[in-house]
Amino acid sequence: MTDFNQITLNLSEIAELVINRPKQLNALNSETLGEIGQAIDLVQADEQVRVLIITGSGEKSFVAGADIKEMKDKDPMEASEFSQLGNAVFQKIATLRQPVIAAVNGFALGGGCELALACDIRYASENAVFGQPEVGLGIIPGFGGTQRLARLVGHGQAKELIFTGSNIKAPEALDIGLVNKVVAPEELKDAVTKLAERIAKQAPFAVENAKTAINHGLDMPLEQGLHFEAISFGNHFATEDQKNGMTAFINKEKTTFSRQ
Numbered sequence: 001m002t003d004f005n006q007i008t009l010n011l012s013e014i015a016e017l018v019i020n021r022p023k024q025l026n027a028l029n030s031e032t033l034g035e036i037g038q039a040i041d042l043v044q045a046d047e048q049v050r051v052l053i054i055t056g057s058g059e060k061s062f063v064a065g066a067d068i069k070e071m072k073d074k075d076p077m078e079a080s081e082f083s084q085l086g087n088a089v090f091q092k093i094a095t096l097r098q099p100v101i102a103a104v105n106g107f108a109l110g111g112g113c114e115l116a117l118a119c120d121i122r123y124a125s126e127n128a129v130f131g132q133p134e135v136g137l138g139i140i141p142g143f144g145g146t147q148r149l150a151r152l153v154g155h156g157q158a159k160e161l162i163f164t165g166s167n168i169k170a171p172e173a174l175d176i177g178l179v180n181k182v183v184a185p186e187e188l189k190d191a192v193t194k195l196a197e198r199i200a201k202q203a204p205f206a207v208e209n210a211k212t213a214i215n216h217g218l219d220m221p222l223e224q225g226l227h228f229e230a231i232s233f234g235n236h237f238a239t240e241d242q243k244n245g246m247t248a249f250i251n252k253e254k255t256t257f258s259r260q
């Protein structure tokens with residue numbers, strides 16, 4: 001366990017980062033964002049970590065957005081710096097070499113929805129609520145919401161959510177593809193852990209490179225993406241994991257992977 005003020009980080013094969021401001025419904029202030037950034041650097045550098053789970057503390061909220069009390073009196077320059085800090089931290093999550101799963105255990109509003117969007121996979125509890133309420137506060141989503149939401153659910157659904165500032169519940173989030181799965185609140189931890197364990201059993205380089213290829217491909221024309229995939233595919237044939245994985249299949253044996 002690494003010590004922070006606003007978050008908890010547990011580094012192990014399946015690492016967990018908990019945003020720990022339950023009285024403020026885990027709203028993100030500058031300190032929380034800074035600590036999340038530091039935690040992501042630690043995860044990135046830790047060889048043992050195969051998957052990162054991000055969740056909020058308490059039963060009510062994943063993250064209820066950026067901290068409105070801290071944000072209220074910012075001038076345009078400070079607001080832009082705050083947005084850049086948030087974007088840099090969320091981009092670190094999106095490009096972290098390991099897969100990141102959001103365990104959305106309640107409100108995921110504004111910056112909270114954007115935090116979930118920066119993760120690779122989202123599982124939600126039945127009581128989760130998603131929304132981008134920023135236009136009702138006189139601002140627009142500032143931590144990637146206008147970009148990542150449209151890429152994930154399509155621009156029509158993203159525009160409806162962002163223009164109306166409406167909240168949607170977990171089943172609707174599932175319908176539009178905002179989350180991968182919805183489970184009862186008491187089952188969320190278990191469901192996310194099982195998913196993480198399944199990912200952690202696969203060849204780590206292959207999982208990491210698949211993440212990179214998918215992410216890069218989203219920003220490229222198909223032809224370029226396919227070229228990127230082919231180069232990356234070839235690189236795996238210089239790894240022990242490829243040799244062990246294929247040999248084990250042919251010999252009808254199980255194998256464990258070493259990230260080599």
Ligand code: DAK
Binds near residue numbers: 067
């Ligand atoms: N910020 C600060 N405090 C918050 C908060 C937030 N986002 N959300 C909740 N809290 C605090 C409440 O003020 C309250 O504190 P006390 O009054 O007890 O001191 C405590 O958490 C419990 O909240 P409630 O009493 O309101 O609890 P309820 O169950 O009645 O309602 C709620 C829960 C989630 C529906 C409600 O709290 C709510 O509507 N919260 C605000 C949700 C929201 O609007 N989130 C989006 C925030 S805006 C940008 C950078 C970033 C962003 C935009 C631009 N640039 C710089 C360009 C991102 C913006 C956002 O995320």
